[in-house]
Amino acid sequence: MPVVLIAEDDVDIRNLISMALKLQELKVIEAFDGRDALEKTILHHPDILILDISMPHMSGFEVCEQVHAHDNLAHIPVIFVSAKVEQSEILKSRLLGVDTVIEKPFDFVQLVSKILNLIKESGTGR
DSSP: OOEEEEEOOOOOHHHHHHHHTTTOOOOOEEESSSHHHHHHHHHHHHHHEEEEEEEESSHOOOOOOOOHSTTTTTTTOOEEESSSOOHHHHHHHHHHTOEEEEEEEEEEEHHHHHHHHHHHHTTTOO
């Protein structure tokens, strides 16, 4: 069963994403800020990361940089979500190797579809 880590400081959004993914029979690990996301990524080695760009303690950018610095984690696909996506954030995301940037509010069907496609493409599903 593929494992998805969701790092989102907005509890309602995190819960909605989590429920949508569990309906797809994915295992979900939730993180409430960037530091928690990094710790849980190192501990659980999820198949994909969903990171809010703006979070307490560490931004999604910082989490992504730290994850990609670990040889055994660098392969994990990353999707960024953000309330307001600036052109500079898209460029920085590409430079970091982020797979997709999605602006809030987003369509949950589209988000789940992107997650499932990335898991399939990367071959990381368990």
